[in-house]
Amino acid sequence: MITNSHKIDIIHAQGLNAGAIGVVLKAIFKKRLIVSLHAVYKQIGKSKLTSRATRLIFNNAEIVLGMSKAVINQFAQLETGKSNLEKYRYWIDVNKFKPMDQEEARNKIGVKNCFTVLFVGRLIQIKGVKLLIDIARELEYIQFIFIGAGPMKNTLQKFSKELPNVYFLGQAENSKMAVYYNSADIFCIPSLYEEGLGGVAMESIACCTPVVGSNQ
Structure with a gap:
């Protein structure tokens, strides 16, 4: 940003932590600040x-x-x-996120053609990743697909080797x-905190996956 500041008109900060950084950058580079809360x-x-x-963040933005009534009310x-x-x-691009044949989707990603639960998100404790792994351990006849990155990556890699129904x-x-x-029967958001209305949930619904x- 230091070398390209002349090309930037607006700083868009995602979340309060980024908003605090945005306040500092606004003061240094004299740019307008927008903050999104999820x-x-x-x-x-x-x-x-x-x-x-x-x-301070609000007054500088x-x-x-x-992104939800809960966020606005707070x-x-x-x-x-x-x-x-x-x-x-x-917003969702319904030309990209749309229903397709489930078996075909599973063949494309190389998983079994059986009841499937999908998780997409940051691999951290409060997202409920460990909770979903514990459920997978109890429901051996259901396959669980995890997509994402984060501190629990190594944990998921370990369990995907130990549990035949877990795919990381x-x-x-x-x-x-x-x-x-489209490969999943259910898209699961097992978060341990109050989430906003995530884009992944809307993308899943657009593909007709509950x-x-x-x-x-």
Whole structure:
């Protein structure tokens, strides 16, 4: 960004942590700042420090975008002195994400033609990855496909070798995601925290694959 700052008009920060960095970059490079919020933050409002930091981000942003009613309701309670909080939605390319033959999809990615549960996301504890592995251990007749990257990558690689019904396929190109959604009978979001309305859920629905999420 230092060498190409003259080509940049807007800084778009995804989340509060990135928003804090965005405030610093805005001050240095004199650019406009937009912040997108994807989830509910449990720590907000629990301390004066986090509340002040959040207000600082809001007051420095041109606009703050919340992707669900839960996000909007949480941050609307903060007295930021600036009414710049707006709701937005993900959009889905229905020409790319659409139904296809399930058996054909499974053949393309090299998995068995049996009942399949799919997980796509960051491989971290709060996403419920370990919970889904424990379920896979109990349901040997169902295959579980994990796609993503993160700190639990090695754990998944280990279990994919130990459990014959667990497939860890690493990261996948977005252009190929429709095949993975169509290979599954269920797309699972087992998060252990309150999620926003994720784009992956909408992509799965566009492929006519049902979504099952945790009650968080």
